[in-house]
Amino acid sequence: MAKVLVVTSGKGGVGKTTSTAALGAALAQTGQKVAVVDFDVGLRNLDLVMGAERRVVFDLINVVQGVAKLSQALIRDKRVETLWLLPASQTRDKDALTEHGVGSVIKEMRAKFDWVICDSPAGIERGATLAMRFADAAVIVTNPEVSSVRDSDRIIGLLDSKTEKAEMGQRVEKHILITRYDAQRAARGEMLNIEDVLDILSTPLLGIIPESEEVLKASNVGSPVTLNNAMSAPARAYHDAARRLNGADVPMTIPTDRKRLFDKLFGRRAA
Amino acid sequence: MNVFHLFRRRGSAPVARERLQILLSHERAARGQSDLLAILREEILAAIAKHVTVDRENVQIRMERGETVSTLEIDVEIPHSAGMLLAAGS
Numbered sequence: 002m003a004k005v006l007v008v009t010s011g012k013g014g015v016g017k018t019t020s021t022a023a024l025g026a027a028l029a030q031t032g033q034k035v036a037v038v039d040f041d042v043g044l045r046n047l048d049l050v051m052g053a054e055r056r057v058v059f060d061l062i063n064v065v066q067g068v069a070k071l072s073q074a075l076i077r078d079k080r081v082e083t084l085w086l087l088p089a090s091q092t093r094d095k096d097a098l099t100e101h102g103v104g105s106v107i108k109e110m111r112a113k114f115d116w117v118i119c120d121s122p123a124g125i126e127r128g129a130t131l132a133m134r135f136a137d138a139a140v141i142v143t144n145p146e147v148s149s150v151r152d153s154d155r156i157i158g159l160l161d162s163k164t165e166k167a168e169m170g171q172r173v174e175k176h177i178l179i180t181r182y183d184a185q186r187a188a189r190g191e192m193l194n195i196e197d198v199l200d201i202l203s204t205p206l207l208g209i210i211p212e213s214e215e216v217l218k219a220s221n222v223g224s225p226v227t228l229n230n231a232m233s234a235p236a237r238a239y240h241d242a243a244r245r246l247n248g249a250d251v252p253m254t255i256p257t258d259r260k261r262l263f264d265k266l267f268g269r270r271a272a
Numbered sequence: 273m274n275v276f277h278l279f280r281r282r283g284s285a286p287v288a289r290e291r292l293q294i295l296l297s298h299e300r301a302a303r304g305q306s307d308l309l310a311i312l313r314e315e316i317l318a319a320i321a322k323h324v325t326v327d328r329e330n331v332q333i334r335m336e337r338g339e340t341v342s343t344l345e346i347d348v349e350i351p352h353s354a355g356m357l358l359a360a361g362s
Contacts, residue, residue, distance in 0.1 A: 049291070049295070054291070054295050054337075055294065055295070055335075055336050055337040055338070056334065056335060056336055056337075057335070058313070058333050058334065058335050059333075069328070070328050070329055072329065073328065073331070073332070073333060091299065092302070217284075218283070218284045220288070221283075221284035221285055221287055221288035221291075222284050222287045222288070222291075223287075223291060
């Protein structure tokens with residue numbers, strides 16, 4: 002039975018696209034069929050983070066408008082054969098996305114995949130509301146920082162009222178994913194602590210992704226962080242989060258990157 | 273010059289720069305005018321459609337945008353019956 006998952010946040014720059022790519026790849030590595038769908042019409046970036054930017058032929062709007070078949074628009078990942086990307090349009094007007102059109106594409110995808118992961122644009126406009134509209138579950142990406150928590154609260158309100166599930170009197174399964182977590186700053190009391198964030202949002206935790214230079218390195222080369230360096234701290238955290246999405250009971254830890262002696266001595270940041 | 277520049281390995285940033293340069297050169301070219309690859313794709317498909325009815329499900333299209341050369345692959349399954357019709361008509 003396919004599950005439609007929206008990765009959302011309200012606030013921009015918190016890590017939605019990074020998380021969509023990382024979770025999508027981690028789930029696909031278990032052999033499940035996964036499609037990641039970019040809803041950020043006009044400002045697509047999931048293709049770039051996935052390393053498929055040179056291979057985009059058709060996009061979500063082409064499929065919604067019937068110009069292309071879903072099978073023609075899906076781009077198969079070159080590293081994980083059960084992972085596919087449906088890119089957003091870079092040029093067309095976002096009003097071209099209609100609820101009816103998106104609904105029929107999602108329905109068709111439910112029949113073909115185990116997971117359909119919708120990467121929401123920032124904000125609460127049409128693209129964001131359509132990305133969550135048909136979701137069974139939501140990952141709310143939150144940084145331990147006041148404006149991000151506030152926007153997450155707003156998004157939770159929309160998930161509970163504006164989704165198809167909510168309108169049918171059912172609940173969208175919601176998960177908080179804390180990203181860009183800096184354990185040292187948290188220890189110094191400079192960062193909202195996780196219990197407080199979860200308490201404020203009264204939503205369960207899916208995982209804690211540590212701030213790491215590995216995320217930038219992975220996007221530089223166009224690879225989900227879970228594939229680019231599977232042993233890195235954020236990759237391990239995303240793999241754990243993916244196992245929790247699959248229902249596994251995985252103890253909550255915050256992985257750390259082992260610093261090399263040279264880096265420790267000179268405090269040097271690798272490129 | 274910082275002494276650490278001597279030790280700096282070639283990181284991922286040059287890869288990022290190169291990927292962006294290629295991508296942006298295609299996107300900027302496509303902004304004002306239509307994208308050549310997209311025009312070719314549509315016109316080739318239209319030319320095929322003039323002669324045979326092909327289910328779009330049986331057409332596979334792959335593109336790979338490169339720095340100096342891009343490739344456009346169109347793979348069309350033409351049914352036998354269509355071939356016979358063409359032969360009969362000529």
